[in-house]
Amino acid sequence: MNRTLRRRYLRDRVMVGLVGLGTAAVLVPLFFILYYVLVQGIGALDLAFFTRPPAPPGETGGGMLPAIAGSLVVDTLALLMAAVFGVAAGVLLAEYPDHPLNPPLRLVVDVMAGLPAILMGLVAFALVVRPMGHFSGLSGSVALALLMIPIVTRATEGVLKLVPWELTEAGLALGLPRWRVIVNLVLPAARGGILTGLMLSLARGAGEAAPLLFTAFGNPYLTANPLEPMDTLPLKLYVYAISPYPDWHRQAWGAALLLAAAIMAASYLARRAFRR
Amino acid sequence: MPDWIYRRLGDRLFAALVVFLALGVVAAALLVALVLYQGSALAFRTFGFFGFLTSQAWDAVRGQFGAWPPLAGTLITASAALLLAFFPALAAAIYVVEYAPRWLKEPVAYLIDLLAALPSVVYGLWGLFVLVPPVRDGLERPLFTWAAVHAPALVPLLGPPTGIGLLSATLVLALMIVPYASSLARDALALVPQSQREAMFALGATRWEVVRRVVIPYARAGIFSGVVLALARALGETMAVTMLIGNAVNLPYTVFGPAATMASLIANEFTEADTDLHLSALIAVGFVLLLLSLLTNLVAGWMLRRLARGEGRR
């Protein structure tokens, strides 16, 4: 009895050690990543970074203004599309549970959520870039929206199902038609959760470069027209990182820090919206 | 405004709008499949579906394309990354749920979730400038020199110790899926009812025995489906791999040497493809990637449904 007990405790101790070691193996490298992004990035975030167009290859100086502006445009458009389609799909799943479209819709949302982002780029290329004949910010937004819709739909459906049925009944009892109940009572009650879903989808979409490689494509000149090719931060980060120029590497770290901060902010907002 | 317009028509119109937009989502998904299928038609017609899958040639100049090298590269990197990531990810999840003091649970979980949200390009950048130099000088070179002297047979297996290649890409891929897998495993462990743990403690079990015999078995379906989802993510991960793998589409792959995955191949060559056949071959690689991730996601979904059914019985 006593010898087995000692052995059991030994095993207990060893496993505590292994679990701690495994956790450290996860946290230490991840900590290093955050550290480098912060330390290397902070030096690159000067005024020029935010206000200047890129310098010609090999020259120092210049900034990321076109990429920052492009990110804002492309991500906003993508968020709008994802919101319209994603929330509508969530409303259908939660508020019209018997609708015949729901089983295929649910399958489709599950499947799309697991697809590699680069495939969305291929699709947007075929659907938007080919017919237009050239790359464009809009096609990038379409690719990102395809990626973001399942996230919004799932969040919307989940939070709508948490809204008590009594609220709908109370609204109907007041003589409101169903659509007014949904628009004026149910959706406002679920606002926080829907906002969370939108923020999470934005955090996901804003960091993607793969589906933009052959849709938004990149553009060294400042433009606000989504029908033209556009740069975004992740795209520029990629191009600069694999370039041979040290000053571009420096700016790539700046872009990484800016992206990480934006994504942190989005997920922080998502958490706060959900709490309320 | 007459009442019936406001009621009947309002309800009809609203429902129609919702259904129309939801149909758009379904249509988008169907388009994904259709576009990839049609786009790959030329490649499959030229080489045959299985011919394309099994051919080792990828030569744009001679118009020869086969998916086997990037398919192998994808399978190798993804499964090796998963092997590396699995135990640390599970350990971190177990630590947060079972061992960490209460005040530490939230911050650690938050940190892990944050890192799961960090973009692929950021991991790629970090890998390129922080990870590659020590991997090259501290791991690949010494191993290579050692092998050159003591085990020359290993040299062709190891490949050139340049730091850019299969090994670096796999390491960064593992780092990227660790937070994701850990987060999913944590969700599964957190679902285990406290009463299950207490029942085992009451039999005189140590904490590890409770974890090993009760908590992990209870959560196993959730953990496994998390693993499969992490694998699915590793299969399609693009930017970081593209930045680190060296993009050489030629078998046989070596441990250190450059290689390619399906996603990195598409990312790397798509804008440069200047023949219809090359473009179609790249889309066909995307189609194969689609099939592969459908397969893994179906397995994960099946595991989760089994989990849900098991709970219904409890």
Added chain:
Amino acid sequence: MSQPYRMETQNLSVYYGKHPGVRGVSLPVHDRRVTALIGPSGCGKTTFLRALNRMHDLTPGVRVEGRVLLDGEDVYAPGVDPVVVRRRVGMVFQRPTPFPTMSIFENVVAGLRLVGVRDRRVLGQAAERALRMAALWDEVKDRLHAPAVDLSGGQQQRLSIARALAVEPEVLLMDEPTSALDPISTQAIEDLLTELKNSVTIVIVTHNMQQAARVSDYTAFFLDGEMVEFDATDRLFTNPADPRTEAYITGRFG
């Protein structure tokens, strides 16, 4: 040499943060007798019971004060191993807790596997003995390797009892073990208690006063975290010393 009591609490208090769930309870637990804890909901019965085998150690923020003696030694003394305490003082919970990934057989022998018993014959005999004691053997002997979750609720609770008995505890703590059971299963478990007390010391929490009167030798009445009265069961039910006890057992209470 024989201890006066198998277990004994001295001035035992349990705090959830600042809120006391149990205050200053001193209660003797007689060897190989059944001691019942009764009292209105929220009066601290579960809290008290869980202090006896150090289950509170597992919940952060819970503090235990006072002493809990097992064979004269404080189980909260420094150097005492809670794992050993829990092995000697077993516990059955209010709701059945079968381990869903294990078969009926594996559930019963789970505690023995912990201490490294591997011999299939030994395990088989122990399982049969425990299942017979818990009055479950006849119902499951043909499907020992079926999943435990396939059993009915009442069977699952008897399985939980068998699992606790299989490690041969000296003391068995039972928290309303029959509250989720039908009358027949309840009867089976009450019979089991009478049987068991030849070999095991039992502390049972119950809401059902007839049950306390039927199965127990001693009864303690709890109110608002304090122990109001402790006495031999027949005396406490026929001639309670405290008017609050009388009010409770005659049903004139909250």
